[in-house]
Amino acid sequence: MRTPVLAAAATAATLAFLQPVAPWAATGPSVALVRADGLTLPAPKAGRARPLVAVLADNAGAETTDFIIPYGVLKESGVAEVRSVSTGPGAVRLRPALRVLVDQTTAQFDAAEPAGADIIIVPAQVKPKSPELAAWLQAQAAKGATVVSICEGARVLANAGLLKDRRATTHWSALKGLTKAYPDTTWVRDRRYVQDGRVISTTGVSASIPASLALVEAIGGRPVAQATATRIGVREWGPAHRTADFQVTGADYGHGIAALAAFWRHETVEVPLADGVDEVALALRADTWSRSYRTHVAITRPGLGSVRSRHGLTILATGEPHEGAYRLPLQSGPVAAQIEDDLTSMGRRYGPEAARLAKLGLEYDPPR
Structure with a gap:
């Protein structure tokens, strides 16, 4: 998982984009052993219209x-x-x-x-x-x-x-x-x-x-x-990927260690929480910004409490809003565009090295 919280010395974690698959198999439990392209799944169990x-x-x-x-x-x-x-x-x-x-x-x-x-x-x-x-x-x-x-x-x-x-x-x-x-x-x-x-x-x-x-x-x-x-807002989900594009250099290690050590420069970034929040947008924004090695992301709501997301997940606030805090408002929209915007904003705020660490951690492939 490689997050700043769980692996402080590591400079990695996870993100990417996949590919198509064949429709749900209607032939029972057998599945292809290994497919080169899409995924093959057995039919739902007896009595289920959907898996x-x-x-x-x-x-x-x-x-x-x-x-x-x-x-x-x-x-x-x-x-x-x-x-x-x-x-x-x-x-x-x-x-x-x-x-x-x-x-x-x-x-x-x-x-x-x-x-x-x-x-x-x-x-x-x-x-x-x-x-x-x-x-x-x-x-x-x-x-x-x-x-x-x-x-x-x-x-x-x-x-x-x-x-x-x-x-x-x-x-x-x-x-x-x-x-x-x-x-x-x-x-x-x-x-x-x-x-x-x-x-x-x-x-x-x-x-x-x-x-x-x-x-x-x-x-x-x-x-x-x-x-x-x-x-x-995703253009493709194919399997193509270049693992060699992701590797930590000596400069990355140096920047990551320096950023962690300079704790007085760390910033709390707030993501406001509201009923009906798009959980996909929330997860990506919180995860991306947390990987800068410069931020703590707080999910804020007046009075704390919980909300139901767009698709029914109960999400708990982790803090109260603070006046003057740097806030990252949420809105539904293109996933890839949000990631790119967040990486660009992070680079402007903390430097390109921070954005690079986040990209490595997410294993993010820009859309082709």
């Missing part, structure tokens, strides 16, 4: 964009029933900036859905070796779920044994370590997402956007995915 998708977080913490983008994009498309799920009751901290309340705990989900989910989305987690995460994912996979890791969610899958003898990918900065830790997995470079049977994995944080659109296309077909992409 049931669980977006999973451990209460100890999960990555903001990895969690919220699949939730928001799949909800926006209307092709699936989407539920947010956590390992236990209470608020979930989405690193680096958000707090949310989910629809169900894993125990509640199991009681309501004994047949299990059709698709499980696994973001990067603060505790990737959590026994609770591993046990639940193993049980869901045994019931036939397709498991999708976003970014370093691949660590969770590898720990659960779900990547053994499979091909997979992850955030660029984690590839070397995971190759050493899990040599029985073939770790793939230069692709935004990889499918091997009922396991799908993606590159860094921003890959949550193309991966989500790829899932939409696999379920609902190309026209639905294209309409969804148009509404959120």
